[in-house]
Amino acid sequence: MPNFIFRHALLPDGWHENVRLSVEGGVIARIEAGVPGGAGIALPGMPNLHSHAFQRAMAGHAERRGPSGRDSFWTWRELMYRLALNLSPEDMEIAATQAFIEMLEGGFTAVAEFHYLHHAPDGAPYADIGEMAARLAAAAAAAGIELLLLPVFYAHAGFGGAAPLPEQRRFINTLESYARLHERCAAQAPTGVAPHSLRAATPPELEALTALAGARPLHIHIAEQTAEVEACLAWTGQRPVAWLLDHAPVGRNWCLVHATHVTPEEAAGMAASGAVAGLCPITEANLGDGIFPAAQFSGAWGIGSDSNVLIDAGRELQMLEYSQRLARRGRNMMAATAAGLYNAAAAGGAQALGLAGGLAVGASASFVTLAGDDPETALAQAVFCARAPAVRDVWVRGRQVVADGWHPLASAARARFDDMVNRLV
Amino acid sequence: MPNFIFRHALLPDGWHENVRLSVEGGVIARIEAGVPGGAGIALPGMPNLHSHAFQRAMAGHAERRGPSGRDSFWTWRELMYRLALNLSPEDMEIAATQAFIEMLEGGFTAVAEFHYLHHAPDGAPYADIGEMAARLAAAAAAAGIELLLLPVFYAHAGFGGAAPLPEQRRFINTLESYARLHERCAAQAPTGVAPHSLRAATPPELEALTALAGARPLHIHIAEQTAEVEACLAWTGQRPVAWLLDHAPVGRNWCLVHATHVTPEEAAGMAASGAVAGLCPITEANLGDGIFPAAQFSGAWGIGSDSNVLIDAGRELQMLEYSQRLARRGRNMMAATAAGLYNAAAAGGAQALGLAGGLAVGASASFVTLAGDDPETALAQAVFCARAPAVRDVWVRGRQVVADGWHPLASAARARFDDMVNRLV
Numbered sequence: 009m010p011n012f013i014f015r016h017a018l019l020p021d022g023w024h025e026n027v028r029l030s031v032e033g034g035v036i037a038r039i040e041a042g043v044p045g046g047a048g049i050a051l052p053g054m055p056n057l058h059s060h061a062f063q064r065a066m067a068g069h070a071e072r073r074g075p076s077g078r079d080s081f082w083t084w085r086e087l088m089y090r091l092a093l094n095l096s097p098e099d100m101e102i103a104a105t106q107a108f109i110e111m112l113e114g115g116f117t118a119v120a121e122f123h124y125l126h127h128a129p130d131g132a133p134y135a136d137i138g139e140m141a142a143r144l145a146a147a148a149a150a151a152g153i154e155l156l157l158l159p160v161f162y163a164h165a166g167f168g169g170a171a172p173l174p175e176q177r178r179f180i181n182t183l184e185s186y187a188r189l190h191e192r193c194a195a196q197a198p199t200g201v202a203p204h205s206l207r208a209a210t211p212p213e214l215e216a217l218t219a220l221a222g223a224r225p226l227h228i229h230i231a232e233q234t235a236e237v238e239a240c241l242a243w244t245g246q247r248p249v250a251w252l253l254d255h256a257p258v259g260r261n262w263c264l265v266h267a268t269h270v271t272p273e274e275a276a277g278m279a280a281s282g283a284v285a286g287l288c289p290i291t292e293a294n295l296g297d298g299i300f301p302a303a304q305f306s307g308a309w310g311i312g313s314d315s316n317v318l319i320d321a322g323r324e325l326q327m328l329e330y331s332q333r334l335a336r337r338g339r340n341m342m343a344a345t346a347a348g349l350y351n352a353a354a355a356g357g358a359q360a361l362g363l364a365g366g367l368a369v370g371a372s373a374s375f376v377t378l379a380g381d382d383p384e385t386a387l388a389q390a391v392f393c394a395r396a397p398a399v400r401d402v403w404v405r406g407r408q409v410v411a412d413g414w415h416p417l418a419s420a421a422r423a424r425f426d427d428m429v430n431r432l433v
Numbered sequence: 434m435p436n437f438i439f440r441h442a443l444l445p446d447g448w449h450e451n452v453r454l455s456v457e458g459g460v461i462a463r464i465e466a467g468v469p470g471g472a473g474i475a476l477p478g479m480p481n482l483h484s485h486a487f488q489r490a491m492a493g494h495a496e497r498r499g500p501s502g503r504d505s506f507w508t509w510r511e512l513m514y515r516l517a518l519n520l521s522p523e524d525m526e527i528a529a530t531q532a533f534i535e536m537l538e539g540g541f542t543a544v545a546e547f548h549y550l551h552h553a554p555d556g557a558p559y560a561d562i563g564e565m566a567a568r569l570a571a572a573a574a575a576a577g578i579e580l581l582l583l584p585v586f587y588a589h590a591g592f593g594g595a596a597p598l599p600e601q602r603r604f605i606n607t608l609e610s611y612a613r614l615h616e617r618c619a620a621q622a623p624t625g626v627a628p629h630s631l632r633a634a635t636p637p638e639l640e641a642l643t644a645l646a647g648a649r650p651l652h653i654h655i656a657e658q659t660a661e662v663e664a665c666l667a668w669t670g671q672r673p674v675a676w677l678l679d680h681a682p683v684g685r686n687w688c689l690v691h692a693t694h695v696t697p698e699e700a701a702g703m704a705a706s707g708a709v710a711g712l713c714p715i716t717e718a719n720l721g722d723g724i725f726p727a728a729q730f731s732g733a734w735g736i737g738s739d740s741n742v743l744i745d746a747g748r749e750l751q752m753l754e755y756s757q758r759l760a761r762r763g764r765n766m767m768a769a770t771a772a773g774l775y776n777a778a779a780a781g782g783a784q785a786l787g788l789a790g791g792l793a794v795g796a797s798a799s800f801v802t803l804a805g806d807d808p809e810t811a812l813a814q815a816v817f818c819a820r821a822p823a824v825r826d827v828w829v830r831g832r833q834v835v836a837d838g839w840h841p842l843a844s845a846a847r848a849r850f851d852d853m854v855n856r857l858v
Contacts, residue, residue, distance in 0.1 A: 068814035073769040084764060114820070234762065294817065296758035296766075318818050330752070331759055333721035337659065339509060341721075344498040389493035392719065393743050395539070396821035 009037065010406060012375075013046030016383035018347055020355070020366040023383050031373040034405030039369055049383045051350060052366045053117025053374035053404065054321040055357030057286050058227070058265050058312025061104035061121055061144065065425075066091055067317045069433050084295060089175045092125050094432050097134070097143045100125065104147035106425035107316050109415045112153055115321035115399040116313070117374035119153055120361050122202055122227060122265070124160035124179045126189060131177030137185065138192025145196035150417065152409035154372060156361045157193045158202035158227050161186050161209055161217055167243035169210045179204075183216050190220065200225030200362065206240060206248055211255060218256055225261055225362045227286065228252070231274075232266035232297050249274040258283050263360040265312065268297045272304070279307030284360040288314035289327035303332040303341040310357030322391045322398060325349055329391075346388040373406040434462065435831060437800075438471030441808035443772055445780070445791040448808050456798040459830030464794060474808045476775060477792045478542025478799035478829065479746040480782030482711050483652070483690050483737025486529035486546055486569065490850075491516055492742045494858050506658055506720045514600045517550050519857050522559070522568045525550065529572035531850035532741050534840045537578055540746035540824040541738070542799035544578055545786050547627055547652060547690070549585035549604045551614060556602030562610065563617025570621035575842065577834035579797060581786045582618045583627035583652050586611050586634055586642055592668035594635045604629075608641050615645065623787065625650030631665060631673050636680060643681055650686055650787045652711065653677070656699075657691035657722050674699040683708050688785040690737065693723045704732030709785040713739035714752035728757040728766040735782030747816045747823060750774055754816075771813040798831040 010031050017027035019039070026046055030038040066088060074083045095103070104121075111119055121144050127133050136142065141157055148155035162179040165172050172180050181189060193199040201221035203209040205228060209217065218226065231237055231248040240248045249270050252258060258281040265286035267278060278285060285307060287300055291314035302309060311324040329349065332341035343349040351366065358365025365371060376399045380386030390398035402410035409415060435456050442452035444464070452475070453468040454461055491513060499508045520528070529546075536544055546569050552558050561567065566582055573580035587604040590597050597605050606614060618624040626646035628634040630653060634642065643651065656662055656673040665673045674695050677683060683706040690711035692703060703710060710732060712725055716739035727734060736749040754774065757766035768774040776791065783790025790796060801824045805811030815823035827835035834840060 067818045068810050071765065071771055071813040071817050072809065073765045110820070293755035293759050294764075296761065296763045298762055299759055318820065320820055327755070330718035334718050334724055334756055334759070336721070337723055338721045339506065339719075340496065340498045346496055384497065385493050388496035392496050393492045395535070395743065395745055 012050070013043050014048055014050040014377070015046045017050040017367055018052065018351060018383070020351060020368055022347055029367065029373065029375070031406040034373055036367065036369055036371050036373050039367065048400070049378040049380055049386055050367065050375045051378065051387070052354045052371070053376050053402065054115050054354055055310060055361045055363065056111055056116040056119040056313050057263055057284065057310040057357045057360040058288055058314050059107065059119050059121050059316060060314065061107040061147070061316065062092070062095055062100055062125060063088060064107040064316040065103045065429050065433055066315070091432060092178060093129055093175060095125060097139050099428050099432065100140055101143040101147050102424045102428045104144050105150055105421045107319065108147055108151035108153045109418055109421050110319040111313065112151060112402050112404070112410050113399065113413060113415055113418070114319045114397045115376050115402070117154060117376065117402060117404045118156070118361055118363060118372070119148070120156040120158055120200070120225070120227065120312070122158045122160060124162055124204060126159070126181065127178045129178065131180065133185065136192060137189045138196065141189070141193045142196055148197065151415070152404050152407060154374065154404055155197045156225060157197045157199045158225070159186070159189050159193045159199065160202045160204045161213065162204040163213060164208050164210065166207050167239050183213060187220070198362065200227060202227045205229040205236070206251065207236065214256060221261070223261055225263065225360060227263040227265055227360070229265045230267055231269045234269055234298070237269045247271065247274060249278060253277045253281060260359065261362065266292065266297065266300070268292060268300050270301070275301060275305050279305060283307070284356045285309040286312055286360060287328060288312040289324050289331060290318055291315040293327055293331065299331045299335045302328060303336055308356040308359055309352065310360050311353050320397050322394060325353060325391045345384055346391055347384055349391070350387060372404070374404045377401045437475070438468050439473055439475040439802070440471045442475040442792055443477065443776060443808070445776060445793055447772060454792065454798065454800070456831040459798055461792065461794055461796050461798050464792065473825070474803040474805055474811055475792065475800045476803065476812070477779045477790070477796070478801055478827065479540050479779055480735060480786045480788065481536055481541040481544040481738050482688055482709065482735040482782045482785040483713055483739050484532065484544050484546050484741060485549070485739065486532040486572070486741065487517070487520055487525055487550060488513060489532040489741040490528045490854050490858055491740070506722070509720060516858060517603060518554055518600060520550060522564050524853050524857065525565055526568040526572050527849050527853045529569050530575055530846045532744065533572055533576035533578045534843055534846050535744040536738065537576060537827050537829070537835050538824065538838060538840055538843070539744045539822045540801045540827070541744070542579060542801065542827060542829045543581070543786055543788060543797070544573070545581040545583055545625070545650070545652065545737070547583045547585060549587055549629060551584070551606065552603045554603065556605065558610065561617060562614045563621065566614070566618045567621055573622065576840070577829050577832060579799065579829055580622045581650060582622045582624045583650070584611070584614050584618045584624065585627045585629045586638065587629040588638060589633050589635065591632050592664050608638060612645070625652060625787065627652045630654040630661070631676065632661065639681060646686070648686055650688065650785060652688040652690055652785070654690045655692055656694045659694055659723070662694050672696065672699060674703060678702045678706060685784065686787065691717065691722065691725070693717060693725050695726070697729070700726055700730050704730060708732070709781045710734040711737055711785060712753060713737040714749050714756060715743055716740040718752055718756065724756045724760045727753060728761055733781040733784055734777065735785050736778050745822050747819060750778060750816045770809060771816055772809060774816070775812060797829070799829045802826045
C-alpha cells in the first residue's frame, strides 16, 4: 500500500504534524499522526466545481470594449458564442487539455465540467451524441484530473420557453435527446445533470431533469446577472433563487452556481437546503456580475474557475476573500485562518462533485503540497502573496501528476493550444 | 548612443510598430517608427507611486483573525507596529532590497518610498538622522530601481495635535528635525515631502511642509478608512479630501494616496486640482478599505504596491479594474483597452513621482517587454490572465536589470530576507 508522510497536513479539523496517508485503489485508506520522517505541507486537492473548459481559448481576447463603446456581460457572451460556433471536437480536446493541466498546476485535482457545446456547427448531433463529452473525458484522462461531467440541458433562449437563438444551435437538446446524451456521458465518466438555467429549461423540463438526476450532482446557473433576476421576476413574480427553492427539491446534491444576486432570505433558504453555493470569484469579477454575500452565508460553498480566464485555486480564494473585504470593510471575512478558508472550499467543492472531501479516510487520494515550515503562514502566503501558483507537487487518486509546479505535458499541450487559438480567435 | 528596436511599442498615443528608442544618459533621446528588425513588445516601465518597503516582511503573517476573533485595518496596524519597533537599519536594507527586486520583476521601474521608520528603536535619532533613508537608497541602487524618497512627517496620533503613541516613537519628528532629515534624504536621492496624514500633521505643520516642498512631489495618505473620515468630520466639520482641497494648495505635484472615501464632489475637486489619485488596489482590498470610484474619476491616477503584500504591476491593474467591475456591474470600466488602462497608470504614476512619463523623448529610458505577436492581447493577458508576472526584460534608465523575468540578485536577496523574517516576525 503506497503511503506518503508529510511534516504537516491539513485534515478536516485543522493542521496535524507528522501525518502518514496510506492509499489503496486511489483512495485514502488510513491516516496516522506521529509518524516522523516526513517533509512538506500537504493540503487536500481543491475541487473545481464549475468550468467551461473551451472558454480558456478566449482568455485575454475580451478585455476591450466593443465597437459601441459600451461593454457588459452580454457583449462578452457574443464573443463566446462566436468561438463556440467554430470549435471542432479536436479543438475542444486541445482547449480542455490545456485548461485541465493548468488546473492541476493551480491546485485543482477534480473538475465539474459544465458542458454545453454538444452538437456539430450546423446544430445536428454528432454520430455519437456524446462526441464532445468524450473529448472532455479524453482530455481529463491525458491531464490526469478527476472529472465530473455535467452535460447541460439547454432548450430555450429565455423564460417562458422562448425558442432558442440560431447561435445556440450547438447547445440544444430535447429531453429525449438529452437522455441519450446523458447515457453516453455516463459511459465516459461520473456524470451529473445540469439544467443550464431557469431561462433555458421550463418548469416541467426541470422536474424531469431532477428525476433523472436522482441523488447524482445537479448543477444550475442561477442569479448571476441582475437582468436575469428581473426577467425571472417578470415571468414568475419571484426572484430566481426564491423560485427554485419553492419549486424544486433543492438538496445536498445541488450546486447553485453564482447565486450572486440573493436576498438575505434567499441566502438563508439556500443554506437550509443543504445545497452548495458555487462561487466563481475571478470570473464573477471579470464579468462584473457583482458580489455574493459569502461572508454572511452559513451554508456550504466551493470555488469554480468558470470561464478559465485565469486558473489558480489560491487566486480564486484570494479574489473571494478580497471581494468580501471590499464590500464589508473588514479583514479575514470568510474564516479566522487560511486553513479554515481552504478547508471550507475543499469540503463544499467535494460535496458539489459528489466526492468524499478533504484529507479523510475514504476520500480520493488527491492532494497538493506547499513548501515551508509554518503551514498556516505558507498557506496564507499561497493565497495572498504568491506571484505564481505556490503548489509544488500534485497527486490525483494516488498518482503524481505535477512535480515542482510542472505538469509533464504542459509544453506540448501549450503549443497545440496556441496554434488552435491563432486559428480560431 | 545605445538604441533598442521593438516590433511593437506602447507610446503615449497607443501602439506603434517597428519602433527604435535611442537612449542618451539614461533618457530617451529619440523615437523613430518604421525601423524593421525589432522583436518583442515594449511598454513604459510602471512607476510605483506608494510603497512602504519594510512591510514586505509582514506579507502573509496578518491573514488571520486576532485573539479577539475580530479583525480590521486597526489590528493589522498593531502587527505592523510590532515589526516596525524591531527593525534595524540592516533589516530595512534587506527588506527593501527584496521588495525593490520584486518590483522590477513585476514591471515597476521606479518607486516612491513613503518612508516613516526614521529613528532608533528607543525613538532617538540615529547619529545620521537619514540612516534609514540611506539604507533605502542603498537598496534601490543595488536593485537598480529609480527611487523617489518621501520622508514622512509624523508628529501626532490623531486630529487636534494629539500626542504620539509610544509605539510611534520611531516615526516622530518636529518640523525642525524633519528639515534636517529632508536634507539628508535629498543627499541620497530625489526627495519629496510627505505629511503622513491629516491625523499626523496639524494645519500649521501642513502649511510649513507645503512651503518646504515647493514644486517637488508632495504625497499624503487621505480618506483610506471610514474611521478617519469620521474623526476628520468631528474635528473639522469637513471630510478629509474636502478639507484638504479647501485648506492646502493642492496641485499637480500632489499625490492623494488612497482617497478611498470621497463624495462625487470631492472626486471632482481632486480632478480639478490636477493632483494624482494614488490608488493601491491590492493593499486596499487586503485591508478592507473600500473602493475608490475610479471608473467615474476624470483626474490623473496611478498605482502603488503600498503594503507590498504582493508586488506586481499587472495584478494591481487587474484588482483595480475588477473592483470597479464588481462595484458597477460592467466590464472594461477603466478604459476601452488594456493599453489605455496601462498608459493612464503609467502617466499618473510618473506625474506623482515628478518624472517625465511614458515612452517619450525626455523620459527615463525605463521600459519592460512582453512576449507575443498581438500587443493588445499580450497586454490584456499580462493583466488579466497571467499566472505569474508576464514581464520578460526590464531596463531602468537604459540599464537592463531583469532578463527573462529574473533579477540576477533575486536568490541571494531572498535568502537574506527569509532569514530576517525568521528572526523578526
